[in-house]
Amino acid sequence: MADTLNLLIAACQKGDERAFQQLHKQYAPAMLGVIEAIVLSPEVAQELCQDVFLKVWSRLDTFDPQRGRFFTWILNIARNTAIDHLRSRSAKEQKQNLNPTSFVDIYGGSNAFEGQTDAIGLAAFVDALEDRCKNLIDRLFFKGFTQQQTAEDLDIPLGTVKTQIRKCINTLRNTLGIN
Secondary structure, eight states: OHHHHHHHHHHHHTTOHHHHHHHHHHHHHHHHHHHHHHHOOHHHHHHHHHHHHHHHHHHGGGOOTTTSOHHHHHHHHHHHHHHHHHHSHHHHHTTOSOOGGGOOOTTTTOOHHHHHHHHTTOHHHHHTSOHHHHHHHIIIIISOOOHHHHHHHHTSOHHHHHHHHHHHHHHHHHHHTOO
16 A cells, blocks of 8 residues: 555656546545534635645655655645634634634534544544543644643643643554554
């Protein structure tokens, strides 16, 4: 699988549009899920997902497999694009910015978080985490909260958020066998 992906990426880096279509087909559903979880709008998520793949196409030459996995690279582009949108003037004017009252508690019955983690293959691993870790990961990675916003929203010190998320990520890495 890794060899096939490397060949696909190499072909894309040489301008092969068919190879890029394969990459898009493989990664677009997961990226769309992550973006939609952040922006809370299917229509906006579709537009941003297109933007993400335009960025991927134009920046493929910057991808370095020695620095990390392709999935992580593209996920960061998607996440940053969604967060940038939320912080943009137009999103604020349209009142689409993050508002804690607009969220449904993901662990209280909504399966949105589970769907997003399933889309990127993490559901079983995230489910094994403690509730505080699930909550932090959801806020920081899927909803686009900053650490400061998370600290304020949970009414805990910023240093505590930083320490707890570091421990949660380390637990997740150990579970996944990533060093």
